[in-house]
Amino acid sequence: MSDRRAEREAAKRRRERRGLTIASISTVIVLGGIAALILTSPGWPLVRDQFFSWQEFKDTFPDIAKAFWLDVRVFCIVEVAVLILGLAVALVRLTTGPAVFPFRLLATTFTDVFRGIPTVLLVYLIGFGVPALTVASEDGSTPLSWLPTEPVVLGGIALTLSYSAYVAEVYRAGINSVHRGQRDAGLAVGLTEAQTLRHVIVPQAVRNVGPPLLNDFIALQKDVALIAIIGVTGEAFRQAQIAASTDFNYTPMVAAALLYLCVTIPMARLLELWERRRGRVGLGGQAR
Amino acid sequence: MSDPVLQTSGVTKSFGELEVLHGIDLEVSEHQAVAVIGASGSGKSTLLRCIDLLVQIDDGDIFLDGEVITDPSVDPVAVRRKLALVFQAYNLFPHLDVLSNVTLGITRAQGVARAQAEEIAAALLKRFGLEGRERDDPDRLSGGQQQRVAIARAFAARPRAMLLDEVTSALDPELVGEVLDAVRELKAEGVTMLLATHEMGFAREVADVVGYLHEGRLVEVGPPEQVLEDPQKPETKRFLRRLLAAGRA
Numbered sequence: 001m002s003d004r005r006a007e008r009e010a011a012k013r014r015r016e017r018r019g020l021t022i023a024s025i026s027t028v029i030v031l032g033g034i035a036a037l038i039l040t041s042p043g044w045p046l047v048r049d050q051f052f053s054w055q056e057f058k059d060t061f062p063d064i065a066k067a068f069w070l071d072v073r074v075f076c077i078v079e080v081a082v083l084i085l086g087l088a089v090a091l092v093r094l095t096t097g098p099a100v101f102p103f104r105l106l107a108t109t110f111t112d113v114f115r116g117i118p119t120v121l122l123v124y125l126i127g128f129g130v131p132a133l134t135v136a137s138e139d140g141s142t143p144l145s146w147l148p149t150e151p152v153v154l155g156g157i158a159l160t161l162s163y164s165a166y167v168a169e170v171y172r173a174g175i176n177s178v179h180r181g182q183r184d185a186g187l188a189v190g191l192t193e194a195q196t197l198r199h200v201i202v203p204q205a206v207r208n209v210g211p212p213l214l215n216d217f218i219a220l221q222k223d224v225a226l227i228a229i230i231g232v233t234g235e236a237f238r239q240a241q242i243a244a245s246t247d248f249n250y251t252p253m254v255a256a257a258l259l260y261l262c263v264t265i266p267m268a269r270l271l272e273l274w275e276r277r278r279g280r281v282g283l284g285g286q287a288r
Numbered sequence: 289m290s291d292p293v294l295q296t297s298g299v300t301k302s303f304g305e306l307e308v309l310h311g312i313d314l315e316v317s318e319h320q321a322v323a324v325i326g327a328s329g330s331g332k333s334t335l336l337r338c339i340d341l342l343v344q345i346d347d348g349d350i351f352l353d354g355e356v357i358t359d360p361s362v363d364p365v366a367v368r369r370k371l372a373l374v375f376q377a378y379n380l381f382p383h384l385d386v387l388s389n390v391t392l393g394i395t396r397a398q399g400v401a402r403a404q405a406e407e408i409a410a411a412l413l414k415r416f417g418l419e420g421r422e423r424d425d426p427d428r429l430s431g432g433q434q435q436r437v438a439i440a441r442a443f444a445a446r447p448r449a450m451l452l453d454e455v456t457s458a459l460d461p462e463l464v465g466e467v468l469d470a471v472r473e474l475k476a477e478g479v480t481m482l483l484a485t486h487e488m489g490f491a492r493e494v495a496d497v498v499g500y501l502h503e504g505r506l507v508e509v510g511p512p513e514q515v516l517e518d519p520q521k522p523e524t525k526r527f528l529r530r531l532l533a534a535g536r537a
Contacts, residue, residue: 184342185379189393189441190369199392203383 086167127230155227
């Protein structure tokens with residue numbers, strides 16, 4: 001190694017070491033200062049007891065964690081339903097045949113309506129509205145008694161409708177993002193339009209929209225808590241509500257929030273990892 | 289004499305106001321290689337896309353083995369299964385590995401069993417110098433390798449005719465040769481082909497017939513030594529002179 005090179009590398013190492021030291025000191029001062037400010041403020045004991053009571057946490061956490069398991073199950077089932085329904089809606093919207101026109105119209109209306117309604121309103125509407133249909137009408141008959149009345153099922157349906165509308169648009173964007181040459185290539189090797197869609201376009205579309213899809217999963221995971229408002233018992237947020245209502249201590253809410261973070265933060269990291277990897281692939285694969 | 293494999297008769301195509309092809313009459317006989325030359329935007333690509341029925345023509349007709357393929361009653365999928373088009377930008381399927389790029393068409397469109405299709409594909413890839421790359425993603429290959437995969441993909445179904453659309457135009461100069469070698473192989477095997485090209489030397493070497501396309505019209509058609517060495521039409525002369533000046537002829 002030449003002297004000049006050794007000199008430059010030594011200088012670079014010095015710079016790096018110095019940067020690290022400054023960053024450490026500054027972090028200790030800033031974060032330590034904020035912590036000291038909070039912990040010494042006269043209101044801190046109140047806040048601590050209200051939100052971070054260890055006793056309260058110990059007493060309520062097991063029940064909330066058990067309830068959170070229901071959230072996870074609802075999330076998984078709804079997610080699968082959303083992926084299927086969303087793709088179906090997106091595909092229908094992309095058809096061009098005149099015979100499919102009414103379905104196209106329905107699919108467009110579906111995305112417009114369910115994307116436009118607040119999810120909380122939809123959960124309320126279906127969760128309370130549908131069971132009301134199953135009670136006897138004036139003449140005593142019950143023509144709609146077959147409808148589900150389980151709050152958790154109805155809540156799941158409401159979430160599915162709402163998120164399918166979003167996911168359908170994500171899929172549609174993904175399908176439109178696939179280069180036109182891919183359709184040509186599929187047709188040129190003798191595939192039909194439908195085969196081209198299935199074997200060439202959709203697999204690439206799904207790959208392209210992986211990160212935005214995952215983003216919607218994270219949002220859905222949080223919104224599962226909305227089913228608490230229609231009285232789904234044994235759900236984490238509901239469980240925390242019950243626990244908090246006995247003594248007006250909100251530590252159970254913080255406990256529930258922690259559980260959500262345990263799922264959503266890893267998902268967010270996964271999303272970043274995926275985007276970084278895709279970014280690298282994208283640079284290498286320009287000439288298509 | 290039997291029908292030509294491919295024949296276009298008065299093929300006309302416009303995109304909006306722009307007339308891209310005007311009354312194209314062209315024939316490609318069995319085992320023949322016909323090269324269409326012309327400046328960018330002269331309509332070469334559009335002509336090939338029209339023949340593969342990726343673009344609908346406005347007037348005229350196209351025949352494959354004497355049968356009209358541009359009638360509305362003809363199923364374009366059945367026609368495309370007999371033809372093969374290789375694109376300028378390769379258009380490989382980026383989500384499939386090299387081997388699957390070749391097998392997708394023959395398994396799904398031609399109904400070849402998977403195991404047999406993989407054998408066919410592996411043999412073809414080997415022939416085009418791509419042995420050992422079967423499981424790679426296309427974007428790990430050089431442009432020349434990708435285009436050879438595209439040629440293997442197109443040839444796998446043993447088409448009646450191959451349509452090659454500027455297959456070397458997207459390549460770095462040092463990669464052109466390996467792709468031209470693959471086309472020479474096809475020619476040596478007697479594959480009927482229609483190629484749009486910029487490579488004059490190559491057209492002279494492989495083509496039995498050269499046609500010069502100028503602003504959507506086929507102004508001169510003949511054997512390469514005539515069209516390229518002793519052109520009769522002023523447009524052809526001008527074009528060749530310009531190429532010569534640019535050092536490409």
